[in-house]
Amino acid sequence: SSQVVWDTLGNRQFCSYKITTKTQNFCRNEYNLTGLCNRSSCPLANSQYATVREEKGRCYLYMKTIERAAFPRRLWERVLLNKNYEKALEEIDENLIYWPRFIRHKCKQRFTKITQYLIRIRKLTLKRQRKLVPLRRKIERREKRREEKALVAAQLDNAIEKELLERLKQATYGDIYNFPIHAFDKALQQQDAESESESDAEKEEDEEDMDQREFVEADDSDLSDFEDMDKLETSSEEEQEEEEEVEKKASHSKSKGKTPLKGPARRKRPYIEIEYEEETEPTSKTKAA
Amino acid sequence: AGDGSGPVGSAAEDGGPAAPQRVLFPPTFSVSEIKNKQRRHFMFLRWKQQQRKGGGGPARRPLPEGRRLGPAAPPKAIPKTIENQRVYDETTVDPNDEEVAFDEATDEFAPYFNRQTVPKILITTSDRPRGRTVRFCEQLSTVIPNSHVYYRRGLALKRIIPQCIARDFTDLIVINEDRKIPNGLVLSHLPDGPTAHFRMSSVRLRKEIKRKGKEPTEHVPEVILNNFTTRLGHSIGRMFASLFPHDPQFIGRQVATFHNQRDYIFFRFHRYIFKSEKKVGIQELGPRFTLKLRSLQKGTFDSKFGEYEWIHKRREMDTSRRKFHL
Numbered sequence: 001s002s003q004v005v006w007d008t009l010g011n012r013q014f015c016s017y018k019i020t021t022k023t024q025n026f027c028r029n030e031y032n033l034t035g036l037c038n039r040s041s042c043p044l045a046n047s048q049y050a051t052v053r054e055e056k057g058r059c060y061l062y063m064k065t066i067e068r069a070a071f072p073r074r075l076w077e078r079v080l081l082n083k084n085y086e087k088a089l090e091e092i093d094e095n096l097i098y099w100p101r102f103i104r105h106k107c108k109q110r111f112t113k114i115t116q117y118l119i120r121i122r123k124l125t126l127k128r129q130r131k132l133v134p135l136r137r138k139i140e141r142r143e144k145r146r147e148e149k150a151l152v153a154a155q156l157d158n159a160i161e162k163e164l165l166e167r168l169k170q171a172t173y174g175d176i177y178n179f180p181i182h183a184f185d186k187a188l189q190q191q192d193a194e195s196e197s198e199s200d201a202e203k204e205e206d207e208e209d210m211d212q213r214e215f216v217e218a219d220d221s222d223l224s225d226f227e228d229m230d231k232l233e234t235s236s237e238e239e240q241e242e243e244e245e246v247e248k249k250a251s252h253s254k255s256k257g258k259t260p261l262k263g264p265a266r267r268k269r270p271y272i273e274i275e276y277e278e279e280t281e282p283t284s285k286t287k288a289a
Numbered sequence: 290a291g292d293g294s295g296p297v298g299s300a301a302e303d304g305g306p307a308a309p310q311r312v313l314f315p316p317t318f319s320v321s322e323i324k325n326k327q328r329r330h331f332m333f334l335r336w337k338q339q340q341r342k343g344g345g346g347p348a349r350r351p352l353p354e355g356r357r358l359g360p361a362a363p364p365k366a367i368p369k370t371i372e373n374q375r376v377y378d379e380t381t382v383d384p385n386d387e388e389v390a391f392d393e394a395t396d397e398f399a400p401y402f403n404r405q406t407v408p409k410i411l412i413t414t415s416d417r418p419r420g421r422t423v424r425f426c427e428q429l430s431t432v433i434p435n436s437h438v439y440y441r442r443g444l445a446l447k448r449i450i451p452q453c454i455a456r457d458f459t460d461l462i463v464i465n466e467d468r469k470i471p472n473g474l475v476l477s478h479l480p481d482g483p484t485a486h487f488r489m490s491s492v493r494l495r496k497e498i499k500r501k502g503k504e505p506t507e508h509v510p511e512v513i514l515n516n517f518t519t520r521l522g523h524s525i526g527r528m529f530a531s532l533f534p535h536d537p538q539f540i541g542r543q544v545a546t547f548h549n550q551r552d553y554i555f556f557r558f559h560r561y562i563f564k565s566e567k568k569v570g571i572q573e574l575g576p577r578f579t580l581k582l583r584s585l586q587k588g589t590f591d592s593k594f595g596e597y598e599w600i601h602k603r604r605e606m607d608t609s610r611r612k613f614h615l
Contacts, residue, residue, distance in 0.1 A: 127443075128443075128445055139603070143490075143581070144490070146551065146553070147490060147491065147553050147579055147581075149551075150550040150551040150552075150553045150555075151550070151553075151555065151579070153370070153371065153372070153550055153551065154548055154550035154555060156546070156548055156555060156557060157571060159515055159546075159548060160513060160544065160546050160548075160557070160559060160561075160571055161561075161569050161571060163513050163515070163546075164513075164544065164561055164563075164569045164571075165567065165569055167511075168563060168566065168569075173539050174539075176539055176540075177563050177566075
């Protein structure tokens with residue numbers, strides 16, 4: 001009757017344990033010895049069959065004989081195998097004496113493989129284990145959304161710029177940067193309140209210089225060339241060149257960073273333009289004429 | 290009928306499409322509702338002319354109150370934001386709090402803030418890091434001065450920590466990786482300092498940042514810590530600050546920012562330049578990432594027996610949308 005079983009289930013009709021792939025047929029039956037769907041490895045189609053299975057780290061030998069074919073509850077006989085590898089092999093041999101060679105051989109092979117993977121499991125548990133934490137989709141989505149909104153609300157660039165400007169105001173950078181107008185104003189206010197000191201005297205001189213703007217420009221410009229100074233004093237040239245020179249000087253002064261000049265220089269520029277316009281226009285006209 | 294007759298009557302008086310006077314159409318009137326094509330066409334032309342003149346037709350959207358009423362307008366209302374409505378946290382640090390100041394003078398970061406120790410940082414990853422993580426570690430080490438990247442080949446953290454302490458490292462950063470992207474950060478202050486575990490998200494490497502500048506130089510950057518208000522936030526902020534050497538080199542003009550907003554810490558690395566005294570330009574170099582604190586542990590990294598100062602418990606802490614912990 002095992003032949004009948006094989007003819008129907010194995011080859012022709014449907015077997016629920018059978019899995020077909022392109023190259024091979026597999027058997028999903030838990031008592032299968034090799035895992036393939038063959039005439040000799042099908043536990044349904046062989047009335048005398050044996051397997052090795054492991055449970056919780058211990059290996060058992062399962063056997064099925066024809067005599068018990070009518071009693072499904074007692075069909076599979078279970079024998080606990082020894083923990084020692086060689087002794088367990090001997091036990092398999094003992095129990096499966098006079099059984100077909102194929103089944104004996106395959107049982108021992110399967111037992112070997114099982115012991116090997118059990119050893120590996122025990123080794124791995126001693127090392128560091130990676131704990132897999134499942135992500136919750138809803139929570140991940142929520143976090144992502146909140147992060148985006150927080151990013152928008154943060155306005156990072158503005159915040160950083162504000163912080164940097166604050167630090168500049170509080171002079172954490174010392175003397176590296178020279179943006180004097182603000183500091184100049186503050187200093188002026190301080191002078192008015194306080195008594196005279198050397199710095200005050202210097203600044204008062206600057207203030208006086210500011211009143212006499214025309215002359216001061218030439219005197220104070222230590223930075224610029226003497227040629228420029230001569231040109232300015234004579235003031236016999238066109239407006240634009242003078243304005244350019246003034247601008248150049250102002251920019252020179254900025255780049256070299258002499259603090260007392262910049263404030264007055266900036267305020268002077270519009271004044272300078274006006275004065276030179278008035279002065280040179282008649283002269284240029286006369287020249288042209 | 291009432292709407293239609295008025296203008297139509299005036300049209301009859303005018304005698305055809307003459308020059309239209311200023312007729313105010315009632316606001317419910319619409320030219321397209323007239324069924325008669327000729328009349329409709331005529332009304333439409335008239336409407337068009339009035340529009341061109343700049344008047345008539347239904348009233349356009351009125352100017353906002355501020356411009357309409359001028360000084361008589363009601364005062365501008367302050368909009369409610371999540372930051373405004375934030376549930377007041379009792380552990381918020383008051384700048385003048387003595388207790389906090391005392392605590393900070395005696396906690397694990399005191400030697401750093403007293404300039405007794407120079408930070409030396411070890412950056413490493415979890416096992417078998419992929420390309421992205423490796424590159425991120427490299428960039429992070431350029432951003433943080435005096436930092437070294439070592440690869441972990443299956444070594445247990447508990448065993449490398451005593452070795453690090455022996456070699457004078459002050460901080461340990463472990464970047465955890467999942468599916469080829471970095472997603473977690475463990476920051477541990479070494480001579481038995483606190484360990485903070487963050488979840489890291491939206492990591493952008495240097496090449497993914499648009500309009501980035503050149504590479505970060507070797508200068509020590511400045512540090513900006515924004516919005517760390519509560520006690521917990523304060524300690525985390527100090528932890529970040531202790532990563533960088535105490536004296537920034539202003540010549541380098543680089544700044545590293547840790548900005549806390551709604552419990553998300555955004556890290557950016559910029560180069561700044563002062564264009565004038567009221568304007569500063571910043572250019573982003575360097576990687577960027579966001580962190581969210583998951584747990585703060587008192588000692589060094591020990592997941593089983595460590596003493597946790599703070600763990601994020603979702604069911605208890607995420608109940609209110611206006612409550613933040615950092």
